[in-house]
Amino acid sequence: MSGGGRVVTPGTDPDAEWGPAEHAQVALLADVAAAPKPGNVDRDHDHSSLRLGHFLAGGVGAGAGLRDAAAADPVGGAFERAVAGMARGAGTNTQFGSLLLVVPLVRTAAAADRALSPDGAAAIAESTTVADAAAFYRAFEHVDVAVAEPPAGMGELDVRRGAAAIPRLKARGLTLYDVLSGSAADSNATEWTTGFRRTFETAAGIVDDDGPLTDRVARAFLDRLAAEADTHVRTTHGADVATEVRERAAAARGDPDAVAALDSDLLDRGINPGATADLVTAAAFVALERGVSV
Amino acid sequence: MSGGGRVVTPGTDPDAEWGPAEHAQVALLADVAAAPKPGNVDRDHDHSSLRLGHFLAGGVGAGAGLRDAAAADPVGGAFERAVAGMARGAGTNTQFGSLLLVVPLVRTAAAADRALSPDGAAAIAESTTVADAAAFYRAFEHVDVAVAEPPAGMGELDVRRGAAAIPRLKARGLTLYDVLSGSAADSNATEWTTGFRRTFETAAGIVDDDGPLTDRVARAFLDRLAAEADTHVRTTHGADVATEVRERAAAARGDPDAVAALDSDLLDRGINPGATADLVTAAAFVALERGVSV
Numbered sequence: 001m002s003g004g005g006r007v008v009t010p011g012t013d014p015d016a017e018w019g020p021a022e023h024a025q026v027a028l029l030a031d032v033a034a035a036p037k038p039g040n041v042d043r044d045h046d047h048s049s050l051r052l053g054h055f056l057a058g059g060v061g062a063g064a065g066l067r068d069a070a071a072a073d074p075v076g077g078a079f080e081r082a083v084a085g086m087a088r089g090a091g092t093n094t095q096f097g098s099l100l101l102v103v104p105l106v107r108t109a110a111a112a113d114r115a116l117s118p119d120g121a122a123a124i125a126e127s128t129t130v131a132d133a134a135a136f137y138r139a140f141e142h143v144d145v146a147v148a149e150p151p152a153g154m155g156e157l158d159v160r161r162g163a164a165a166i167p168r169l170k171a172r173g174l175t176l177y178d179v180l181s182g183s184a185a186d187s188n189a190t191e192w193t194t195g196f197r198r199t200f201e202t203a204a205g206i207v208d209d210d211g212p213l214t215d216r217v218a219r220a221f222l223d224r225l226a227a228e229a230d231t232h233v234r235t236t237h238g239a240d241v242a243t244e245v246r247e248r249a250a251a252a253r254g255d256p257d258a259v260a261a262l263d264s265d266l267l268d269r270g271i272n273p274g275a276t277a278d279l280v281t282a283a284a285f286v287a288l289e290r291g292v293s294v
Numbered sequence: 295m296s297g298g299g300r301v302v303t304p305g306t307d308p309d310a311e312w313g314p315a316e317h318a319q320v321a322l323l324a325d326v327a328a329a330p331k332p333g334n335v336d337r338d339h340d341h342s343s344l345r346l347g348h349f350l351a352g353g354v355g356a357g358a359g360l361r362d363a364a365a366a367d368p369v370g371g372a373f374e375r376a377v378a379g380m381a382r383g384a385g386t387n388t389q390f391g392s393l394l395l396v397v398p399l400v401r402t403a404a405a406a407d408r409a410l411s412p413d414g415a416a417a418i419a420e421s422t423t424v425a426d427a428a429a430f431y432r433a434f435e436h437v438d439v440a441v442a443e444p445p446a447g448m449g450e451l452d453v454r455r456g457a458a459a460i461p462r463l464k465a466r467g468l469t470l471y472d473v474l475s476g477s478a479a480d481s482n483a484t485e486w487t488t489g490f491r492r493t494f495e496t497a498a499g500i501v502d503d504d505g506p507l508t509d510r511v512a513r514a515f516l517d518r519l520a521a522e523a524d525t526h527v528r529t530t531h532g533a534d535v536a537t538e539v540r541e542r543a544a545a546a547r548g549d550p551d552a553v554a555a556l557d558s559d560l561l562d563r564g565i566n567p568g569a570t571a572d573l574v575t576a577a578a579f580v581a582l583e584r585g586v587s588v
Contacts (some may be wrong), residue, residue, distance in 0.1 A: 016384045017355065017358050017375070017378065017379045017382055018379065018383060020356060022354050022355060022357075022383060025354045025357075026350060026354050026383070028355065029323070029350040029351075029353075030347060030350065031349060033346050043337060043346065051506055051588070052327050052337065052508065053324060053327060053506055053507055053508050053588035054588055056320060056323040056324065056327055056588070057320050057323075057588045058325075060319040060320050060323065061311065061312060061316060063316075063319075063357060064311050080313070081511075084311065084313040085312065088312045089312060089316060089320070089587055089588075090588070091587060091588070165540055178439055184417070212345055214345075214346065214347050245532050262588050272385055293349055293385060294345070294347035294350070294351045294383075294384070294385070
């Protein structure tokens, strides 16, 4: 485990200071600084007990783990460290799901050939080990995370058991990829097992868009919200509400007043499309790696 | 020069991940995420060519230099690295002045006894060397910075000469403290030569305030704007405008409509009280070190 990135001497190429870990932090911050993002904490508004400031501190705290991933350290340990730092900075869960997507993508970008592609990301995901899975379970000890009930027969591997589940994990020889393959109800897990397909698609849209990154992120968020039911909304409010949000987002696109009304209604009802934010944050990271600037 | 902070192993105290460098980054981000801060880029609005996103990327980019300062590396090199990273991230000057205050304070907090006090900060400032001064001059090569004309007879040491001034600096044996002692027109230089007196006073106000950090920062900003003419406004718009801004800020305090009107007017006229933002950012860093949370 490295101590946080590249050793440089003064006067060397400043590009050495600015790589995948820094792009990842900017993506985390740009996500929460974008607006409007209906139902999310964003530039325009906080939730009652979760604020923009928490996300900024979470993004700062995740830095050490992201630098580990950029130094090609194993994905699981880098993820656990990023989550621990996020929790230490924010004092709550701000970006657990985003980091579950961003850390393997940073690790992919750190590969010798910088092949930040669906195939490259799939290879990183599929090469994870039992040790990566154990670190993933330990990460749940740092924060409360909303998760769906595990599939039948998987109760012993419920992530909410945290480190207590590790002996069972080891006995069954399950890698992090195996664990996430069993979580079909979660859109972040789906990304892991599909070469981050929707992440790369969304990134292509951000690259093709124009204007400041935060404006591109807000548009991508609404597009994703309209395209597919948010799995975090489904977990916390049920499938009907998730479908309703998707349909209303689809109808509101292109109409700022309708977007504002949707935003206001989701805030009132405590509905936070967090899985969509996770995906768009990961897509913003890919877009930054592909040359989009802030 | 260290490569960016502490080496830790997984499972060690997460406090090791969260120290002065992280507090400094949060202070940089909380400054720009606060609102209202009349005339500044803030949570509520951008300038036409300088946006919230630039400041977020600048704060991320400054990280490596801030971690050097937290590892007790010399102030000048840490400052130059922070500025270079900021410029690489933001593509423009976002936080040069804030870093000129924050870097020596991070270095002070990193001293063996963590004596983050006016006396401790004065000792760090007074112990700077000619090498620190040379690094400070090199930092001006990374970005355009608005500075006042140098005092009579000091033209050879004009900071706008950048590295070209270094031979003269060495010939005269001037330390960074010496250089800043000759810049009485700049409020950041004044902090360096007065034990960061106003920074610590402002930090005490932030600590005694309550609510989210960003709200405390916005109140501290207005208090400082009302207390003293902003030296960046003086440099860019003249002494009369700086005085006018101070008087209007004093009259507007406690009246949100008057604050909003002042904000709107300063934005229209391109008047940005940047020196006040620098001071409040440094004060937010001290307040975070003293236990204020986001």
